Amino acid sequence: MKPILDFQFMVSIVPEILKVVPITLNITIVAMLFALVIGLITALVRIYKVPVARQIAMLYLSFTRGTPLLVQIYLSYYGIPKLLDYTHAYYGWNIDVNGIPAIVFIYFAFSLNVGAYLSETIRAAIQAIDKGQMEAALSIGMTTWQALRRIVFPQALAVALPSFGNTVISLIKDTSLAFMISVVEMMGEAKILGARGLQFFEVYIVVALIYWMICILVERMIAILEKRVKHFEGGKI
Amino acid sequence: MLRLQNIHKSFHRTPVLKGISITVQRGEVVAILGPSGSGKSTLLRCINFLERPNQGLIQLGDLVIDAEKVTKDEMIMIRRSTAMVFQNYHLFKNKTALENVMEGLLIVKKLEKAEAYQKSIQFLEKVGLAGRMDFYPSQLSGGQQQRVGIARALAMEPKVILFDEPTSALDPELVGEVLEVMKSLAGEGRTMIVVTHEMNFAREVASHVIFMDEGLIIEEGTAREVFEQTRMDRTKRFLQRIVK
Numbered sequence: 461m462k463p464i465l466d467f468q469f470m471v472s473i474v475p476e477i478l479k480v481v482p483i484t485l486n487i488t489i490v491a492m493l494f495a496l497v498i499g500l501i502t503a504l505v506r507i508y509k510v511p512v513a514r515q516i517a518m519l520y521l522s523f524t525r526g527t528p529l530l531v532q533i534y535l536s537y538y539g540i541p542k543l544l545d546y547t548h549a550y551y552g553w554n555i556d557v558n559g560i561p562a563i564v565f566i567y568f569a570f571s572l573n574v575g576a577y578l579s580e581t582i583r584a585a586i587q588a589i590d591k592g593q594m595e596a597a598l599s600i601g602m603t604t605w606q607a608l609r610r611i612v613f614p615q616a617l618a619v620a621l622p623s624f625g626n627t628v629i630s631l632i633k634d635t636s637l638a639f640m641i642s643v644v645e646m647m648g649e650a651k652i653l654g655a656r657g658l659q660f661f662e663v664y665i666v667v668a669l670i671y672w673m674i675c676i677l678v679e680r681m682i683a684i685l686e687k688r689v690k691h692f693e694g695g696k697i
Numbered sequence: 698m699l700r701l702q703n704i705h706k707s708f709h710r711t712p713v714l715k716g717i718s719i720t721v722q723r724g725e726v727v728a729i730l731g732p733s734g735s736g737k738s739t740l741l742r743c744i745n746f747l748e749r750p751n752q753g754l755i756q757l758g759d760l761v762i763d764a765e766k767v768t769k770d771e772m773i774m775i776r777r778s779t780a781m782v783f784q785n786y787h788l789f790k791n792k793t794a795l796e797n798v799m800e801g802l803l804i805v806k807k808l809e810k811a812e813a814y815q816k817s818i819q820f821l822e823k824v825g826l827a828g829r830m831d832f833y834p835s836q837l838s839g840g841q842q843q844r845v846g847i848a849r850a851l852a853m854e855p856k857v858i859l860f861d862e863p864t865s866a867l868d869p870e871l872v873g874e875v876l877e878v879m880k881s882l883a884g885e886g887r888t889m890i891v892v893t894h895e896m897n898f899a900r901e902v903a904s905h906v907i908f909m910d911e912g913l914i915i916e917e918g919t920a921r922e923v924f925e926q927t928r929m930d931r932t933k934r935f936l937q938r939i940v941k
Contacts, residue, residue, distance in 0.1 A: 592787035595747050600801035600853050601777035610804060614791045692791045692833045 470662045473653050477670055483645040484674075487566055487635045492628060494571035499578030504608075506583055517579070524576035529569070530637055536569035537562070537641040566638045574631055581627070585620035586612060618690045625682035629675050636671075646670065698723045698888065699857055704743055704753035704764070706736075713739050714750070715912040721857065721905075724886040728893055728903035728920075732935060736912040737892045738784075741859050744890070745779045746772040758856060777805060780850035784862040786842040788834040794821060794845045795830035798852045805853070820848040824878050840871030847878055858882070860891040896939055900924055908932045 502517040504510075524532070541557040548555055589612050597607030639648030646667055654663035699721040706714040713736045721727050729737045742748040743764075744755065750764035757778055762771050788797050798820055802813035821827045824844035834842050843863055850858050863879070864872045876898050883889060883902045893899060899906055899920060906923040908916045908931075916929045927933045 590787070592783060592785055593789065596781075596783060596787035596789065596849075597800075599745055599747065599776060599779075599781040599783075600849065601773060601805040602801070603773065606804055610800065611789050611791065618791075692793075693835055 465665070466659060466662055469657070469659055470666050473663060473666055474670075476653060477646055477649050477667060480644060480646055480649045481670070481674070483563075483643070484632065484635050487563070487570060487638060487643075487645065488628065488632050490567050491570035491574055491631060494567070495574035495578050495627075498571060498575030499582045502575065502579040503583040503586060506579075507586060520572075521576045521579055524573055529573050529634060530640060532573055533566065533569045533637055533641060536565040536572075540565060540568065562641050562643050563638075565641060566635075566643050570631065570634070573634075574627060577627055578624070581620050581623040582616070585616040585623075588619050589615050614689075618686075618693070621682065621686050621689055625679065625686075628678055628682070632674060632678065633671060698758060699744070699890075700754075700756040701740075701744065702754040702756070704740065704750045704755070706739055706743055706748060706750045713912050714743065717753075717909075717912075717914060719907065719914070721888060721890060723856075723888055725888055725904045726883045726902055727890045727905045727907060728899035729890065729907045729909060730893070730896075730899060730923075730935070731909035731915075734911075735909045737909050738861050740909070741781075741861050741890060741892050744857075744859060745776050745781060747781075777853070778856045779859055780853045780855035781859040781861060782843070782846050782850050782863045784865050786834070786839070786846045786866075788837075788842050788845055788849070790834050793831050793833055794826060794837065794841075794848075797834070797845055798849050801849065801853050817848075817852060820852045821845070823851065824848045825874075838871060839867045840874045843867065843875045844878055847875075847882075851882075857888040857890060860889060860893070862892050862894065864893070864895055894939070896924075896936075908935065910935070 502521065505513045505517045541560070544555070544557050547553070548557075593611050593615065594604075594607050597611045598604070602610070635645055636647035638645050639651060642648070644652070650663045650667040654660040699719075701717060701719045704714050704717040705712070717736075717740055719727070729740065731737045739748055743750045743753075746767065749767065753764045755762045755764060755775065757775055760771070760774055760778070762775060788794075789800060792800060795814075795817055798817035799813045802808045802816060803810065806813075808816070818827055818830065821830050824847055826841060826844055826848065829837060829841060829845075832841075834845070837845065846863075860879070864875050867875065872895070876895065879889070879891070879898070880902055891898070891903070901920075903920050906918065906920050907914055908923060908929075910931055916923055916927070916932045923932065924936065927936060
């Protein structure tokens, strides 16, 4: 009888999957950075009730949270080239839409998706900071932006960091959807390897373990970061 | 030097200030007394536009602001010539005592780091807290936090310092250290407006006492006039309840 798992095969594919880990991390980092900017802007627009921009932000948040990420990826993949083709024809530009690498559409879809979730986290974190902090900053003559940047944001970051951590962990796992538009990240590589000898179970076990390891490492890093960011809360003396 | 003229302020159509006019001379210490809800804190907060008056004129030095047409720049200008000490201190929680004092010098006054550092230490020494300069607010007692708050205000070299019930949130045994600092400032001839429930402080230190109720000034004068030759019944009742 054949053993339930082909361990030799499993060990042999580890390096091949590790080879594409940078792509998974690349999507995670790029999406997270853009998402932070999008989340911060939409959060501020909502907190300060900026007319028009606020309505647009609400629509974006509602749509993004109300549709599956996979659908958003497809919309980005099929929609953006169409839109570009159309505008090119309209303005008479000539850019090769087919030359855009698929990962760009992944960046786009993931940034907007994660941005919507971060928006809520950031808004709650900023509103959790005592209004007196802003007032004290204004009272010595700082501008609202200076007060936000120097006083409110650093404190809000300490509040939001655990949530940010959860978002990063989710994002890492969600990048497994990128293969749906043929970006070969960990999951994509696994499917290719699995198809080679029809050993899907082994491949997915290996991939699961690697995702798990990455998430544990990231959790550790966030815990360290949290300590640093919260240094000012200090102990009573 | 500071003149408020006919200040009106409502919150959701509820009038809180119903036409307040005050003149404060350079070097004066003005104490504003009154029951809670009388509008005294709101009045103080209208001076630096933490609340925006619905109507009225605010004049500080050469700066004259019509509250109805105030611009962002005007608000910043008046905030840069005033400073406020808050009831709950409101020290910047993410900054040490030293950084709290330095912040305005660096960001608002744009001083060089070394100069801001030197100045900040001087002001912390003035309130007796140079030894605690590297402590975060969470590591300081209420009285110490409030003294840092005063140092932060002083560092801005304001024309007038606004005190919003600076001792109300403090444990009784910590009130003294803050009042001591305030007395010494008054002694230096600084212009101060103090909303307070500390009658002894008002009596001993204030050169001018204002009694407010229901959004209006009921009575004002020197401490002696208001406390010992009280004219209005409303003031008498208030003082009887507070001063034993």
